[in-house]
Structures are given as C-alpha cells and as structure tokens.
Amino acid sequence: MKKTVTPLRSLCAALAALVLLVALAAPAFAADGFADLYYRMNDSAEVLTEDEGGELEASLEELSVRQSFDVIIATIDSLESEGCTSMEEYADDLYDYCQFGYGENRDGVLLLISTGDRKWHISTCGYGITAFTDAGIQYLGEQMTPDMADGDYAAAFRTFIQWTDAYVTAAREGHPYDVDNMPKEPFSIVYLGVALVIGLITALIVTGVMKSRLKSVAPQRDATDYIRQGSMKLTNQRDLYLYREVHRTERPKESSSSDSGGSSTHTSSSGSTHGGGGGSF
Numbered sequence: 001m002k003k004t005v006t007p008l009r010s011l012c013a014a015l016a017a018l019v020l021l022v023a024l025a026a027p028a029f030a031a032d033g034f035a036d037l038y039y040r041m042n043d044s045a046e047v048l049t050e051d052e053g054g055e056l057e058a059s060l061e062e063l064s065v066r067q068s069f070d071v072i073i074a075t076i077d078s079l080e081s082e083g084c085t086s087m088e089e090y091a092d093d094l095y096d097y098c099q100f101g102y103g104e105n106r107d108g109v110l111l112l113i114s115t116g117d118r119k120w121h122i123s124t125c126g127y128g129i130t131a132f133t134d135a136g137i138q139y140l141g142e143q144m145t146p147d148m149a150d151g152d153y154a155a156a157f158r159t160f161i162q163w164t165d166a167y168v169t170a171a172r173e174g175h176p177y178d179v180d181n182m183p184k185e186p187f188s189i190v191y192l193g194v195a196l197v198i199g200l201i202t203a204l205i206v207t208g209v210m211k212s213r214l215k216s217v218a219p220q221r222d223a224t225d226y227i228r229q230g231s232m233k234l235t236n237q238r239d240l241y242l243y244r245e246v247h248r249t250e251r252p253k254e255s256s257s258s259d260s261g262g263s264s265t266h267t268s269s270s271g272s273t274h275g276g277g278g279g280s281f
Contacts, residue, residue, distance in 0.1 A: 070108030
C-alpha cells in the first residue's frame with residue numbers, strides 16, 4: 001500500500017523524532033546510504049492514478065540507487081492547507097524532517113508541487129547544489145511547466161526524472177548545466193526539409209506575382225529609352241559627404257547574479273544548507 005503524509009510536514013516531524021530515539025542503537029543511514037523513511041513519490045494532492053504513482057515511485061527508486069543521489073517528488077493541495085506561506089521553506093523542511101538524501105552530505109533533490117497555488121519549487125542539498133545550478137533549475141522548470149499547466153502531472157514528473165538523471169551525470173563529468181553550458185535542443189533534419197519547402201513555395205509565389213506585373217513592359221535597346229523626355233531638370237547643386245569615420249567603445253555590461261552562474265544557497269529552519277528555485281505554471 002502506498003504511504004501518504006497528511007499533513008505531510010507534521011508527520012515527517014513526528015517520525016523524524018522517532019528516528020532520533022533509536023539513533024543510539026542504529027546507524028544514521030541504511031547500508032545503501034539512504035535513510036528510507038518514506039517512498040520518494042509523495043502524492044498528497046492525489047493528482048496521479050495508482051498506476052502512475054507506482055510507475056513513478058519505481059523510476060525514482062531506480063534513479064536514486066543508480067546515481068547514489070536521492071530524488072523525491074511531493075505534491076500538496078496548497079500552502080495554506082499545510083499551514084505554510086513559502087514554497088522554499090516547505091520544500092526544505094520536508095527534505096530535512098523526512099531525512100531524505102544520500103550519504104553524509106545528504107545528496108539529493110526534491111520537487112514540490114502546490115496544485116492549488118499553481119507553483120513549483122526545487123530544493124537541493126549536498127551534491128544537488130552542484131548538479132542543479134540556478135540557471136539549470138529554471139531551464140528544468142521550463143521543460144515541466146507546459147505539462148503541469150495542462151494538468152498532466154505524470155508527464156511533467158517523467159520529464160523531471162529524465163532531466164535529473166542528465167543533470168547529475170553532466171555534473172559528475174565536470175560540466176554541470178549552467179549559464180555557459182545549457183542543454184542543447186536536438187536538431188531534426190525534418191525541420192530543415194520543411195523550412196526549405198516553405199521557402200521554395202514562397203519564392204515561386206513572389207516571383208510569379210512580380211513577373212505577372214511586367215507583361216505591359218517591353219525591353220528597350222538603350223538606357224536613354226527608359227527616360228521620359230523633359231522629366232529631368234537640374235535645379236540645385238550641393239556637395240554631400242557620404243561617409244564618415246566613427247570610433248565607438250562598448251560600455252561594459254553589469255552582470256547580475258543570475259548571469260554569473262552557479263548556485264545560490266540559503267539555510268533552512270533546521271540549519272541545513274540548501275539551494276533551489278521555483279516558479280509558477
């Protein structure tokens with residue numbers, strides 16, 4: 001049976017306290033590096049079918065174990081229903097109180113969706129702060145929001161899982177996705193073919209129209225034949241300077257924090273360091 005958390009935050013806090021009681025008799029993490037207090041797919045807003053929830057839980061489990069990096073998705077009805085006012089605060093606290101994360105640094109990422117507020121937020125911890133830069137988080141949000149806006153949350157969550165795998169892999173290869181290294185959209189030869197066909201058809205139409213307008217014009221032997229007699233009279237004369245030499249120096253642009261790249265961090269209510277960002281849909 002699927003585990004649920006209602007209200008998610010208070011239940012997490014209660015179980016976290018229980019874990020602390022047995023901490024003296026057990027290691028902080030299981031043998032595989034995860035605390036394993038909850039399933040990684042926490043659908044409190046019930047936006048998924050049972051089959052979708054099971055499929056996504058299995059995908060999150062496989063990805064988390066394979067990458068040694070905890071990946072979690074949670075949905076809530078609204079911030080008001082959870083007694084909170086900040087998506088960032090709720091996502092960070094959920095991650096901390098439920099003891100998500102891999103290893104000593106609690107490496108991982110959590111995606112929080114508030115369906116009533118139509119907001120999303122990504123909270124990162126440990127190596128997640130390196131793998132998910134501020135620019136990378138906003139790009140990932142752009143990939144998910146069309147499906148979320150249409151109410152297809154399962155598709156949005158699949159996109160999140162696929163891109164998370166790519167983000168972690170890119171970071172471990174030494175080039176995390178950032179302002180100077182964003183994912184490149186795949187180019188399809190089909191687009192090139194369509195563009196060429198449209199261009200050819202447009203050119204044929206334009207040249208055909210231009211040709212049809214020249215039916216009343218006959219070619220002449222000399223250039224003077226094209227000049228109407230008495231149509232040209234010189235009434236004024238002056239010198240015009242057609243060119244001038246101008247030297248310009250580009251003004252240096254002020255770079256904002258978002259242009260400089262990297263990940264901004266903050267401290268959660270429990271004292272942990274998190275990165276992250278979010279938006280609306």
